[in-house]
Amino acid sequence: MTWPLVGCLLIGALVVGWPGGRARERLRRQRWCLPPGLFAHPRRATALVVGVVTGLGLLAGGPVAAVVTAAYSGLAGRALLRRAARRRDGASRVAALDGLSALAADLRAGLPPAARAVSALSSDRIGRLTSSVWQLAERTGAPAADLVERIEADARAADRAAAKASAQAAGAQATALLLAGLPVGGIGLGIAIGADPLDVLLHTPIGAACAAGAVVLQCGGLLWAERLAQ
Known part of the structure; x- marks a missing residue:
């Protein structure tokens, strides 16, 4: 029963460590074939992987293993999706700030900004502020370049503050992940000394209660640490 459960944990690790967009592009250049449309x-895709991992856990260790693998693979999939979303948002914000800089330079040079350039920034708060500045400049003749530069400076200052806050919260996140991994080390230590902790956890009432309590506490701790880091 141990090796199938180890396989489930490896699949969960695969969910967390699956390469991101740039890494997949490098793999494609190296002719590593990935199924088209998989992502x-x-x-x-994440729900499918979580379902597969849960099914393997059920087959390998029974209902308790299914609950444990479902919880951990679900957390891993959620973290993967959030990381991908942060990358997309970061790339979009960088593009918006670059667009603001180009727009301010055009206005300083006396060039009329293209309407498409202004509308391209209208997907978030930066775009809404820029559109409002442009409408105000058209109505009142206010210096749009100064206002656009102030929007850009404010946005970059907010990004710097968010980066500092994220760096300060990195320690708490690392500690939470380390604590979350300690039970795996304890199970490995028990196996190393000749005990069978998996049998106790998966096939006895007391072990099942301990496993369920550990999953609830660990999930709550990880979500709390994530909340503190936001």
Whole structure:
């Protein structure tokens, strides 16, 4: 029963460590074939992987193993989706700030900004502020370049503050992940000394209660640490 459960944990690790967009592009250049459309719907793909891991856990260790693998693979999939979303948001914000800089330079040079350039920034708060500045400049003749530069400076200052806060919270996140991994080390230590902790955890009432309590506490701790880091 141990090796199938180890396989489930390895699949969960694969969910966390699956390469991101740039890494997949490098793999494609190296002719590593990935199925087309596999990541077209990341939420569905993540749900599918979680379901497979849960099913393998059920087959390998019974209902308790299924609950444990479902919880941990679900957390891993959620973290993977959030990381991908942060990368997309970061790339979009960088593009928006670069667009603001180019727009301010055009206005300083006396060049009329293209309407498409202004509308391209209208997907978030930066875009809404820029559109409002442009409408105000058209109505009142206010110096749009100064206002656009102030929007850019404010946005970059907010990004620097967010980066500092994230760096300060990195220690708490690392500690939470380390604590979350300690039970795995304890199980490995028990196996190394000749005990069978998996049999106790998966096939006895007291072990099942301990496993369920550990999953609840660990999930709550990880979500709390994530909340503190936001």
